[in-house]
Amino acid sequence: MDKFERNYINGEWVSPSSTATLQVHNPSTREFIASVPDSNADDVDRAVAAARAAQPAWERLPAIQRAGFIRTVAQKLREHKTRLARRISLEQGKILPLAEVEIDFTANYMDYMAEWARRIEGEILNSDRPGETIYLHRRPIGVVAGILPWNFPFFLIARKMAPALVAGNTIVIKSSEETPLNAFDFTELLHECGLPAGVFNLVTGGRTTGAALSAHKDVGLISFTGHVGTGMKIMEAASKNLTRVNLELGGKAPAIVLDDCDLELTANALFNSRVLNTGQVCNAAERVYVQRGIADRLADRVTRLMAETQYGNPLTDPNLHMGPLMNQAGLDKVAALVESAKAQGAQVRTGGRVADRPGFHYEPTVLVGCTDGMDVMTKEIFGPVLPLRVVDSLDEALALANDSEYGLTSSVFTQNLNAAMKAARELRFGETYINREHFEAMQGFHAGRRKSGIGGADGKHGLYEYMETQVVYLQTP
Numbered sequence: 001m002d003k004f005e006r007n008y009i010n011g012e013w014v015s016p017s018s019t020a021t022l023q024v025h026n027p028s029t030r031e032f033i034a035s036v037p038d039s040n041a042d043d044v045d046r047a048v049a050a051a052r053a054a055q056p057a058w059e060r061l062p063a064i065q066r067a068g069f070i071r072t073v074a075q076k077l078r079e080h081k082t083r084l085a086r087r088i089s090l091e092q093g094k095i096l097p098l099a100e101v102e103i104d105f106t107a108n109y110m111d112y113m114a115e116w117a118r119r120i121e122g123e124i125l126n127s128d129r130p131g132e133t134i135y136l137h138r139r140p141i142g143v144v145a146g147i148l149p150w151n152f153p154f155f156l157i158a159r160k161m162a163p164a165l166v167a168g169n170t171i172v173i174k175s176s177e178e179t180p181l182n183a184f185d186f187t188e189l190l191h192e193c194g195l196p197a198g199v200f201n202l203v204t205g206g207r208t209t210g211a212a213l214s215a216h217k218d219v220g221l222i223s224f225t226g227h228v229g230t231g232m233k234i235m236e237a238a239s240k241n242l243t244r245v246n247l248e249l250g251g252k253a254p255a256i257v258l259d260d261c262d263l264e265l266t267a268n269a270l271f272n273s274r275v276l277n278t279g280q281v282c283n284a285a286e287r288v289y290v291q292r293g294i295a296d297r298l299a300d301r302v303t304r305l306m307a308e309t310q311y312g313n314p315l316t317d318p319n320l321h322m323g324p325l326m327n328q329a330g331l332d333k334v335a336a337l338v339e340s341a342k343a344q345g346a347q348v349r350t351g352g353r354v355a356d357r358p359g360f361h362y363e364p365t366v367l368v369g370c371t372d373g374m375d376v377m378t379k380e381i382f383g384p385v386l387p388l389r390v391v392d393s394l395d396e397a398l399a400l401a402n403d404s405e406y407g408l409t410s411s412v413f414t415q416n417l418n419a420a421m422k423a424a425r426e427l428r429f430g431e432t433y434i435n436r437e438h439f440e441a442m443q444g445f446h447a448g449r450r451k452s453g454i455g456g457a458d459g460k461h462g463l464y465e466y467m468e469t470q471v472v473y474l475q476t477p
């Protein structure tokens, strides 16, 4: 049996009860790489049962010991960085330097979450009664289900498992059907670190597997990252058991560019948003509101950067800005958004076509003359396309930026402190970046508003998403 044709349950690699499989392809070449199990409800049941059985003993370990395991795994990942990065590039298509950053960030994130072991705090509250003390404890929830997308597949394992485990939960990870192989690598290395059996489990599969996890009565928290529509289905399935959900969903981040911005910094930040991971990043700037006085110069600058973008197969060419899109559906979606914008009057400054290359490549594209009704200004693009819309004032930009069903991230580029602070006060988004690229820090709190999600990740607040409170009333004479 091929090593990828197994799940990792209760500390062992086991054959799935499902006979269905999913095929994994290289998005740079469209070539087949491997098959993995499309796990069914029985496989999920087995993984959840193992996680449930392991949880009480894991919770009883002092948090600092749980953190020790997490640190050991983090160190192991660093030792295998080159190999792991190649796997991520192979199945997801990101360029190797970015894949290496993903490994480093993953290991650093695990260390960061491990540092919370001695900092998980409760509260002591004043009672209304004589002789009584009220303690508010933070306890683990139990079994966490981590359902992953494909865009940062390796990091997202850690973003879910590190806070879950340091808090005393056990976890079942379901990798994305597009990018399951790096999760096998992660798990193999974790296995060598001697974690108690059942604390970390991996099942591969697609929608059926995710749906079975979401509807499972013994799962205490579903931590999901992915599309809005999938998040809604998960919430519906979770409602049958009133299971908690933590949903990190899509975005349509506005960037507001004022006349007095630092032009070069702004153009670079916007360029970065559209080529980093080929624009397939939930928090990246997806629509630009640029003040009239600087609009032409900004368009020229980003057009030059996008036109000079080097893209191709990351495993055969080391000098690239970006790789392919993830799959045919992603490519079709980007192409359709650009075509409909063109039909509605947007002008293509560069790009605007599916690239004539073997993989799922789309030409880096700048669109000017965009208007508010265009899909490219309202729907998540998830590709290397930058739409620009001219505005006359900060107030106009703020109103348009806030008029979105998404509420994940936002940004403003200006050298005027008053304008920056006004934007920060009035932008209704979970994150606002001022004069810098869109990318969050692990000590922040990555949380979307509106349809971008419920709850959040990272930092102290992200850790506490994996815990629930217990209030103890101690009455003494």
Ligand code: NAD
Binding pocket: 147, 148, 149, 150, 151, 152, 174, 175, 176, 177, 205, 206, 207, 208, 209, 210, 211, 212, 214, 225, 226, 227, 228, 230, 231, 233, 234, 247, 248, 249, 250, 251, 281, 282, 380, 408, 446, 448, 452, 453
């Ligand atoms: P997706 O929703 O298609 O799939 C995500 C996961 O959900 C996969 O593992 C899939 O198998 C599973 N799934 C599918 N149907 C399911 C169901 N009915 N029940 C349970 N699970 C199910 O998303 P994707 O294409 O993998 O990821 C791209 C999306 O993720 C984008 O919208 C992006 O913005 C979002 N994203 C958000 C963040 C964030 O932090 N907010 C981070 C990364 C990606």
